[in-house]
Every structure is written in C-alpha cells, then in structure tokens.
Amino acid sequence: MEFQDVVRKRRMVRKYDMERAVPAEAVEQILHNAVRAPTAGFSQGWGFLVLDNPEDIARFRTAGTPEDEPENWFSATFEAPLVIVTHSNKSAYLDRYAKADKGKTDRSEAWWPAPYWDIDTGMAALLILQTAVDLGLGACFFGLPVERIPAYREAFGVPEEFHPIGAVTIGYPAEPPRDLSKRRKATDDVIRRGRWTS
Template identity: 30%
Template sequence: MDFTDLLRQRRMTRQYRQDPVPADVVRRIVGVVHRAPSAGFSQGHRIVVITDPARRARLAAIAEPWYLRHGHQSWISQAPVHLALGIREGAYHDRYQEPDKIQDDGAEIPWPVPFWWFDAGALLVLLQLAAANEGLASGFYSPAAPDELGALAEVAELPDGTMLTGVMTLGHKSDDSAARTSRLSSRRKPLDELVTWLD
C-alpha cells in the first residue's frame, strides 16, 4: 500500500464488526514494537494482547459508560482485540544510568521531556499504521479518572513497574463508520495554522 493511502486509513474508529482477527495478523501488528522509538534504546514498551471475551467485557464495563453518557454508541465492547499499551519508566532510568549515557557529573539526565510518554505515543501511531496496513481499523481509549485507569491496568495484568497509557482497539470497521469520518475531515485546520516555516 502506498504510504499516503496508508495514512488516510489511520484514524480512530468507534464502530466495529465483531468478526475475529486472526492471531497471525495481530502478531504482525504488535511486532512493530521492535521498530518503535525508545530513547537510548531503553525498550520500555509493553503490550498486553487481550482477546478473551470475558476480559474484554470487563474493560468495556470500566471505560464504555463515559461514551454512552455522551451520546456515543457501544464500541469498546464491540472490538474483538484490545491492546493494553504500557510503558516502563524504570527502563529509561536504568538505561540512562549506564556509562555511555550518564552525564559528566555522574548524574542521570534531568528529563526535561519525559520521553517514555513521548515514545508511548509514537508506538500507538506505529500500531495504527500496522493495523491499517492489514486492512483493520483501530481506536484508543484511556479514561481521565485515575481510578478507572488503575482498574483497566488491573484487568490487563500489566507487568510490574509498567504504567498503562491506554488501550488500543483493533477490528474490522463497520460500514456505518464512514459518515462520521467525513464529518470530522471537514473540520481539519489549514496546514499553515499547524506548521510554521522559518526560512
């Protein structure tokens, strides 16, 4: 697929068919974790693949009520695959205390930008592009309430020391999702409002 076409397919989807996604397809998608940016090659990314219907229902019971209260249809409960995306901040600190990364004074860098969060966002985009390349749709949810985020992390059984950044949904897009996408596209801001050129 041409990269421009692939980018057009990368969008947040909130309507899925419940058809299963083959395990080998999911494995190819999550395999992009090896190509995801991680500062200093810290490799702090963690992904938990959730396809078990009961566990997906528990995730939806936590996260979907907000969407229903705000007029959206059920979508979290429809998606056949959920990817819990986690990041290990400790992996970054461990890496940046190694001899080739430590500062001259022997201290770890001060992290003016917490790159574990930056890298987590980069992983999400790579996963979305990988899903689009497989002909699948994807979405993302991450509740604002800390207790809900903690509840999602508990259901996802993230490894110790791993913080949940959110959950990506994967599946086959329903036929009803195209109208919403075109409405949002009409609200796209002009490029010159988003990009500044300093020639």
C-alpha cells in the same frame, strides 16, 4: 498498501464487525511493528497487554468504566474483537540513562525535557494504528480514566512500573468512512517555517 494511503485512510474507528475476528497473523504483525517504534537510548520501556477474547474484553470494560456517568466514557460502550493496552515503563529509561555511555550518574528525571517513556509508547501506539490500516482493519486509540487505573491494574495484574498510556481497539470496520477534511486545521495554522513568530 502504499504508505501515503495508510496515512490518508487512518482514522479512529468506533464500530466493528463483531462476526469477524482479527486473524492471529494480523495480531502478530501489529505487535511486531509496535516494538519497532523508536525509543530514547533504545530503552524499549514499554509493555503491551493483548486482550482478544470476549471475557477479557468485558473485564477491561468493567475495570475501566468510571462510576460517575459511565455512559459517557467510550470504552463503556465499545465492542471490539481485539484490544491492545499500551504501557510505558519510566524505570527502563531512568536505568538506561544512568549508564556510563549516557553521561549521567543517577536516575533523576529532572533533566528530561519531556517524558520520553510516554512519548515512545505513543509512537508504538501509532504504529499499531497504522499497521491495522495497512492490514485492512480499523482501530481507535483512547485513554483510561485516571481514577480507574488501580482497578485496571488489579483486574489484569499489571505491575506498578508499567503505566497504561492508552488502549487501541482493533477490528474490521462496520461504519462508513467520515470526511474530516472540513474539521482539519489548515497547515498554515499549525506549521511554522524558520521561525515561530516574525
């Protein structure tokens, strides 16, 4: 598929054909591409938890579902043959930028203009979404409720240094494409050229 087709077709899919598993070679291609995302200082401070059997996915749903209004949380009702949970590791970045070649002498995060550990993990998640489209699959990125992160960590043995940024469900779409063109903001509303204000 041409790259512009991938960009054009990428959308959040919320209903999958549960009779079709994601082929193992597709899972490996998705993960291979995810770790090709850019990272500040080549820190590679991320981690991916792959859930591809019904028992693990059910445990993820249970761990992530909030107790208050559980029916309103997306993962309380989703069904997908594959879930990849993306995690950032801030320590990997602080360690990397405390090295001599980066000009810092400590692990302070005060001089970081933004949390690049989370941004870079988001870039990896986008590559997961795009690779899924390129392989003829659908995908959806969503976040975990903050109050459920401890339960998620306990259910899957996730170390404290890895923070879940979000999860991506993946599978063969079982819903028609939606036309979002009328809801998309006009480029003139979000793009400035040369100067923000005149």
